[in-house]
Amino acid sequence: EKGVYPYYMLKEIDEQPNVMRKLSAKYLDENGAPLFDKKLLEAMKQADRLYIIGAGTSYHAGLVGKNLFEKLVNVPTEVHVASEFAYNQPIISDNPFFIFLSQSGETADSREVLVNVNQKDFPSLTITNVENSTLSREATFTLLLEAGPEISVASTKAYTAQIAVEAILAKGLGEFKEIEVAKNFDIKQQLGLVATGMQSIVDEKATIDDLSKKYFVDAEKSFYIGRGTDYFVSLEASLKLKEISYIQAEGFASGELKHGTIALIEDGTPVIGIITQANTASLTRSNLQETMSRGAKKITIVSDDLARNDDDIIIPTVDELLAPLLSVIPAQLLAYYTSLNKGLDVDKPRNLAKSVTVE
Numbered sequence: 001e002k003g004v005y006p007y008y009m010l011k012e013i014d015e016q017p018n019v020m021r022k023l024s025a026k027y028l029d030e031n032g033a034p035l036f037d038k039k040l041l042e043a044m045k046q047a048d049r050l051y052i053i054g055a056g057t058s059y060h061a062g063l064v065g066k067n068l069f070e071k072l073v074n075v076p077t078e079v080h081v082a083s084e085f086a087y088n089q090p091i092i093s094d095n096p097f098f099i100f101l102s103q104s105g106e107t108a109d110s111r112e113v114l115v116n117v118n119q120k121d122f123p124s125l126t127i128t129n130v131e132n133s134t135l136s137r138e139a140t141f142t143l144l145l146e147a148g149p150e151i152s153v154a155s156t157k158a159y160t161a162q163i164a165v166e167a168i169l170a171k172g173l174g175e176f177k178e179i180e181v182a183k184n185f186d187i188k189q190q191l192g193l194v195a196t197g198m199q200s201i202v203d204e205k206a207t208i209d210d211l212s213k214k215y216f217v218d219a220e221k222s223f224y225i226g227r228g229t230d231y232f233v234s235l236e237a238s239l240k241l242k243e244i245s246y247i248q249a250e251g252f253a254s255g256e257l258k259h260g261t262i263a264l265i266e267d268g269t270p271v272i273g274i275i276t277q278a279n280t281a282s283l284t285r286s287n288l289q290e291t292m293s294r295g296a297k298k299i300t301i302v303s304d305d306l307a308r309n310d311d312d313i314i315i316p317t318v319d320e321l322l323a324p325l326l327s328v329i330p331a332q333l334l335a336y337y338t339s340l341n342k343g344l345d346v347d348k349p350r351n352l353a354k355s356v357t358v359e
């Protein structure tokens with residue numbers, strides 16, 4: 001029930017701090033040690049390469065996961081759009097392990113890949129919000145997202161839950177493989193910081209509503225830019241805005257913009273820069289500057305430790321690997337308010353269904 005909320009999407013955005021706490025309680029013991037089935041860890045430990053498969057928002061959560069697995073487990077990780085992987089497979093390593101990300105567990109594109117993976121007897125894990133869903137039943141292992149039902153077509157809490165589960169799994173597997181970085185990664189403390197950080201952002205909703213009214217309601221197009229994981233979040237942030245506000249939004253690697261796309265910038269085009277990674281902060285800032293000198297209206301979403309006086313949305317600092325869990329929240333809210341302020345049906349955008357069961 002959506003209760004006092006006008007739309008499920010806002011309720012689901014608000015639930016995210018709690019989902020983080022639930023996942024921490026479910027997958028970590030009181031000392032912060034990950035609790036996973038030994039068989040899952042053994043199977044994953046054998047892998048020389050991880051393949052993450054998903055569609056839409058789940059694919060975007062996979063991109064963030066790649067960094068987590070590569071940094072904490074030291075295992076090469078590829079992320080693929082399910083519908084592409086199904087019919088145009090890359091060369092697969094000798095000992096692959098497949099991870100399927102799917103809120104519903106029913107996405108046909110991902111199911112098609114899993115059928116093929118099973119024919120080849122490759123081990124697999126489905127991370128899903130729906131117990132006993134098809135992808136869960138057909139994979140070797142399952143981990144649940146514990147996000148509670150997600151009703152709004154635009155996915156929010158499933159995205160952050162997927163990233164959190166990937167992070168806990170990467171910590172668990174990294175420790176199992178005795179990787180030093182994983183041992184030193186205090187996932188319990190970090191998820192605690194994430195939950196409080198999310199709460200502080202959702203408590204400041206009104207600021208985002210204002211930004212939406214000022215710069216987005218009348219915009220025809222917009223850009224999210226960033227580098228590394230900030231780029232991955234840019235893809236998700238722009239998908240959110242597109243699907244419920246119908247404003248054309250592109251997520252772009254900030255260094256790529258000048259190789260063509262910058263031609264689209266006009267007077268007043270909103271360009272949102274996501275800045276949570278210290279090593280690329282100044283680069284993204286200069287790329288933002290380039291768009292501003294062509295008339296763009298810049299808006300920044302920046303981690304506290306990298307913030308300057310002229311930044312717009314400042315989010316609490318957490319470990320850079322988990323920063324997407326916070327930087328995506330203002331973007332979800334911006335999409336929500338822009339859709340709301342345009343008088344659209346936030347939960348049921350045109351042309352879309354919650355679960356896509358055809359290829």
Ligand code: F6R
Binds near residue numbers: 105110154354
């Ligand atoms: C976007 C959205 C979709 C889904 C995609 C995959 O907000 O919800 O892009 O993420 O259709 O769905 P699942 O995760 O159920 O496989």
